[in-house]
Amino acid sequence: MQRRTILRWAAPIAAALALPHGASWAAEAYPEKPVRLIVGFASGGGADAITRIMAEGLSRQLGQQVVVENRPGADGVLAAQAVSGARPDGYTLLMGTNTAMVAAPTLRPNPPYDPFKAFAPISSAGQFSMFLVVPASLPVKSVGDLLAMVAARPGAYNSASSNSASELAMLQLLGGRKVVNARYKGDMQAMTDLLGGQVQMMFTTGTLAPAFVRDGRIRALVTLQPQRSALLPDVPSAGELGLGKLTITPWAGFFGPPGLPAGITEKLSAALQQTLKDPAVHERLTQQGFEGYGMSPAKFAEFFRAQHDAFVSTVREHGVSFE
Structure with a gap:
């Protein structure tokens, strides 16, 4: 009789634990580690x-x-x-x-x-905020200068990207002008090669750009934000420059x-x-x-x-x- 009683009660208990009430209890207890x-x-x-x-x-x-x-x-x-x-x-x-x-x-x-x-x-x-940056040693002061330089020597310059958003933004910016893109696993590795001269341009986040801009090692030409960023208030937005096609966020x-x-x-x-x-x-x-x-x-x-x-x-x- 005792064994039958235990079995008779075991099934309803297991079923109750499987109901949404059991899920609710699990959510209340979460997280336990x-x-x-x-x-x-x-x-x-x-x-x-x-x-x-x-x-x-x-x-x-x-x-x-x-x-x-x-x-x-x-x-x-x-x-x-x-x-x-x-x-x-x-x-x-x-x-x-x-x-x-x-x-x-x-x-x-x-x-x-x-x-x-x-x-x-x-x-x-x-x-994320994003900025188009170039090494300070590159003789360009604006997006127009950069595009003219690339157009004058197709395929002679390299860009860096670590994600699809930055790569697509670069393609939109270039509008068919030929640049060789190098893919990286992260922005820091890409920035290292930009500073070293292996690449000449990249879209990077506000995490990295401000410090390097302030110490004069890179130059920011435009931000993809709808308005200027408080991090780099002197850098124009894409809208200001008439680059409305740069829509990647x-x-x-x-x-x-x-x-x-x-x-x-x-x-x-x-x-x-x-x-x-x-x-x-x-x-x-x-x-x-x-x-x-x-x-x-x-x-x-x-x-x-x-x-x-x-x-x-x-x-x-x-x-x-x-x-």
């Missing part, structure tokens, strides 16, 4: 810097350490795949950018994943594996939104040239789809392809 946040770029660059700032703030919100893990290479695909294939328990997250989440899956001949099926959108993180957001429970997704999103509203976090991100803002999972999913469609439209309009 450190959370891993994977970023697809090398340390020292813009994406790494802003990820670490937000990870610190998120740790305070969640009451658990958020550990940043760098997995550079393959346009962020390696990092994205590590998260897509992870257990959907909220302990492995992705800091995704438009390189891994839009460019790689839409422009490669063999897409590594469907970004709308392989990930769970959690919240936006915000957008590099953004970042948080994603989880597919199947991430709604309760955990909502909890993470709320914590991220609070993190980005923290004045101390906001100030540190601003110093990196990053405009931080969060969204609900539903709003971020809408934003993600709109950014994807706009990016693909721009690429098709300009006949751009990436290998």
Whole structure:
């Protein structure tokens, strides 16, 4: 009788734990251990810097350490795949950018994943500022000077890029003028070669540009922001120069594996939104040239789809392809 009684009660208990109430309890208890946040770029660059700032703030919100893990290479695909294939328990997250989440899956001949099926959108993180920079030794003072120099010697100059946004912006700027582009795993490596003279131009983030501009080692010619940046107020915007075609906006957001429970997704999103509203976090991100803002999972999913469609439209309009 005792064994039958135990078995009779065991099934209802197991069923109850499998119901949404059980999922709700799991979300309330989350997180019970450190959370891993994977970023697809090398340390020292813009994406790494802003990820670490937000990870610190998120740790305070969640009451658990958020550990940043760098997995550079393959346009962020390696990092994205590590998260897509992870257990959907909220302990492995992705800091995704438009390189891994839009460019790689839409422009490669063999897409590594469907970004709308392989990930769970959690919240936006915000957008990077970008500046077109050249070495101070290059005899150009403006975008017009640079374009004239490139046109005079087709294929003689090199550009650097570490993500699809910077590469596409450069292609839009050049408008068919021939420059050899070199791809890097992160902005810091690209900047090193720019300073060394191996490359002559690149679009880089506000994380790196201001310090090198102020010490006279590089010159910034234009920013992709809608208005001048407070980081480099003397640098004109693309709109001021009549370069309205430079429409690329590099953004970042948080994603989880597919199947991430709604309760955990909502909890993470709320914590991220609070993190980005923290004045101390906001100030540190601003110093990196990053405009931080969060969204609900539903709003971020809408934003993600709109950014994807706009990016693909721009690429098709300009006949751009990436290998």
